Amino acid sequence: MRWEEELSIDETKTHELERLTLRSQTPDGVVQELYALLIDHFVVRVLMFEAARTLTLAPVRMSFTGTLKILRCRIPESPRRLSGQRRWWRNLLEEIGEETLEPRRNRINPRVIKRKKKRREHRGYPQPTKDFRDAIVLIR
Numbered sequence: 001m002r003w004e005e006e007l008s009i010d011e012t013k014t015h016e017l018e019r020l021t022l023r024s025q026t027p028d029g030v031v032q033e034l035y036a037l038l039i040d041h042f043v044v045r046v047l048m049f050e051a052a053r054t055l056t057l058a059p060v061r062m063s064f065t066g067t068l069k070i071l072r073c074r075i076p077e078s079p080r081r082l083s084g085q086r087r088w089w090r091n092l093l094e095e096i097g098e099e100t101l102e103p104r105r106n107r108i109n110p111r112v113i114k115r116k117k118k119r120r121e122h123r124g125y126p127q128p129t130k131d132f133r134d135a136i137v138l139i140r
Contacts, residue, residue, distance in 0.1 A: 011064045012041050027136040044068060051096035066099030 016037060024030045048062035074092055079085055128135065 008041075012037070016041060016068070025138070027133065027138060030136055030138075031133065044071065047071070047093070047096055051093045054093055055097045055100075057097075057100065060104065061100050062096065063099040063101050067096050070095050070099065 022030055022033050024033055044064065044067055045059075048064065048067050049059045051067075052059040052062050070092070074088075074095070077088070079088055
């Protein structure tokens with residue numbers, strides 16, 4: 001389970017943030033853009049789940065980067081009519097379904113505590129006191 005969480009964080013950092021530039025002028029706008037990024041990630045994952053379900057595969061077998069590439073190409077082609085949208089949706093799921101990965105190997109890695117001495121200047125370092133929203137500072 002830990003591996004899946006780490007993969008999800010990697011997907012967001014590596015593949016979605018590569019094109020992201022925060023354009024907001026206010027802290028609330030930055031928070032809104034970050035929420036949009038998380039919703040975007042959720043939508044991509046739902047599409048992967050739907051494509052996997054049509055193929056009766058596990059959703060972890062679907063390629064996140066492949067799905068992103070397909071979406072970047074196909075979203076501008078989305079038709080306006082409902083009948084065209086249904087056909088477009090079926091074709092989209094079929095194309096995403098072609099982006100499957102090999103089954104993942106079983107990973108077993110016990111968690112251990114690393115014994116590492118902190119340097120004297122790092123001991124007693126003050127912890128953050130502000131809430132996350134209050135800690136965002138806009139630099140002009």
